[in-house]
Amino acid sequence: MVKLIHTADWQLGKPFGKMPDDLRTVLREARLDAIDAIAAVARSQGAEHVLVAGDVFDNPGPGDRLLRQALSRMRDAGCTWWLLPGNHDYARSEGLWSRLQSDAPSNVKALTEPIAVQMDEQCWLLPAPLAYRRTMGDPTAILDELATPPGATRIGLAHGSIRTFGAEQQTNLVAPDRAARAGLDYLALGDWHGFLAFGDRSAYSGTPEPDRFKHQRPGEALLVSLAGRLALPEVTPLPTANFEWQSLD
DSSP: OEEEEEEOOOOBTOOOTTSOHHHHHHHHHHHHHHHHHHHHHHHHHTOOEEEEOSOSBSSSOOOHHHHHHHHHHHHTSSSEEEEOOOSSSOOOTTSHHHHHHHHOOTTEEEOOSOOOEEOSSSEEEEEEOOSSSOOSSOTTGGGGGOOOOTTOEEEEEEEOBSSOTTOSSOOSBOOTTHHHHTTOSEEEEESSSSOEEETTTEEEOOOSSOSSSTTOOOSEEEEEEEOSTTSOOEEEEEEOOSOOOOOOO
C-alpha cells in the first residue's frame, strides 16, 4: 500500500486587496500555515509524498521573502514535495521555477517538464506542467505518451478544468476520461477549489485554505491510498484550513 497526499491551489502570496489591512496580513499568513497543516496530515497518515497539483503561488513572480518562507516550511516537513506549475504560476523561462530549483532543499521537487519521474520502487509520477497561463489544447494529453516500466503504478499530476465555470471561452480543459486514456491508476488535479471526484481514478483536491465560500467545502487535502497497479485508489478528504467562510443574510 502506497499512501500520498494530494493538494493544490495554495496560491501563496495572494494579496487579498479588498480586505482590511489587518485581516489581509492574517489571511496571507494562513496560506503559509497551510503548508504546516499539510505536513502534519502527511506525518499522521504515514504518507511520504505530497503532490501539489499547480498554483503553488498566486503569480509567477513571488517575492524572494515569500519563496524562502515557503521552502523553509517544506524543508522541515519530513516528506517529499512534488510541485507542479499551474495557470497562476506557469513555468516561464528564467522565472519563479528557475529560482525555486536553485534554492529548493532536496525534498522539494519542481516538475517543470512533462517527464515521468520515479517516486519510489513501484510508483511513477507523470506531470503535465503548464508553460502558459492559458493553453487551448488539453494539457493532460501528453500523459498518454509517457512510458513507465511494466507493472509500475502510474500517477498523473495536472492543472486544468473539466467544467466550464460559466465562461464563454475555456482554456486548460481536461478530458474527463484522461485517466483511462493514459492508463493512470490515479489522476491528481488542481484548479477547482473544492474537493471533487469523478470517475474511479480522478479527483480535485480543492484548496487547503479557502478564500471564499463559493465551493461550499472546507479547506482540505486528500489522502490517496494505492494498493498497486490497477487497484482502485482510496481517496479520503482531511481538514487543513484555519478559516471557514460563510455567507450571512
